[in-house]
Amino acid sequence: MLYLMDGYKAGERSGHGMKRVVSAQVYLLALVLIGLTGMMFLEPWIVRAALLLIIVICGYAAFKLQVSSVKERRNQELREQEDLAQRNLIQVINRLRHDWMNDTQILFGYIQLKKFDNLQPYMEKIKMNMQQESNLSKLGIPSLIAYLLIFRVQSKSLELEVALDEEINLGQLPLSGGLIEKLVRQTVECVQMHAAAGEDESGKLSLEFALQDDGLLLDFVYQGPYQKERLEKAVKESVGTQAGLYSLEHNDWQEGEAVITIRLPFLL
Numbered sequence: 001m002l003y004l005m006d007g008y009k010a011g012e013r014s015g016h017g018m019k020r021v022v023s024a025q026v027y028l029l030a031l032v033l034i035g036l037t038g039m040m041f042l043e044p045w046i047v048r049a050a051l052l053l054i055i056v057i058c059g060y061a062a063f064k065l066q067v068s069s070v071k072e073r074r075n076q077e078l079r080e081q082e083d084l085a086q087r088n089l090i091q092v093i094n095r096l097r098h099d100w101m102n103d104t105q106i107l108f109g110y111i112q113l114k115k116f117d118n119l120q121p122y123m124e125k126i127k128m129n130m131q132q133e134s135n136l137s138k139l140g141i142p143s144l145i146a147y148l149l150i151f152r153v154q155s156k157s158l159e160l161e162v163a164l165d166e167e168i169n170l171g172q173l174p175l176s177g178g179l180i181e182k183l184v185r186q187t188v189e190c191v192q193m194h195a196a197a198g199e200d201e202s203g204k205l206s207l208e209f210a211l212q213d214d215g216l217l218l219d220f221v222y223q224g225p226y227q228k229e230r231l232e233k234a235v236k237e238s239v240g241t242q243a244g245l246y247s248l249e250h251n252d253w254q255e256g257e258a259v260i261t262i263r264l265p266f267l268l
Helices: 002-041 045-112 116-137 142-152 177-194 228-238
Strands: 159-162 203-211 213-225 247-254 257-265
Touching: 002 228, 045 116, 045 142, 045 257, 116 142, 116 159, 116 203, 159 177, 177 203, 177 213, 177 257, 228 247, 228 257
Parallel strands: 159 203
Antiparallel strands: 203 213, 213 257, 247 257
């Protein structure tokens, strides 16, 4: 909370500083215009020289203020991005902590109720989930990993599950830079936009990366209510096919389930 308050105060101070800079620039530019006007109508050379000196000084000062203003805006944007990244990280950590607390409570419940036969299957489930999370963290594309983790935490209408039975480094595959993340983002956002889940329910989207000898398959399976015609049209328009880079290999639209498979051939 203290960190957020400090960030708010810093942003407020920055806003006041920017207003002062803009006001100073206006005054300096006004002086430049007055000087130019004076040079047009006043003839004595000494007056013109003085006005020229004022114009040069005021123009240079306005230029330096503009540079400072651009730099300050850039720094403010960087501070906001850093703040957002930190808040997203906290959300992910809280989600993981919540899941671990739930698992711990269930295990203690089995122990207290002496349901020891249930312990082994549940421990295997926890172990499998941990392996999935480990594989997810080793996908090799940090921005994609962050997107998937944050989406799972923040999305209320769509539950995202990434099926990773084995470790795969997507960053080392011979594919166009940024293409995997772009297609994953576009497809997930299309499904989220056209899913028709209500307030008390959410659809489920599973994503699997299938590695082949000559390419990579992105397999999406959505289960839940959705707007069939709109989702089909949106996927074909946003993903579609781009020769040599990727193609919509398979798509199937059923009641309560949609299957989307995108193929990315390896670059030669």
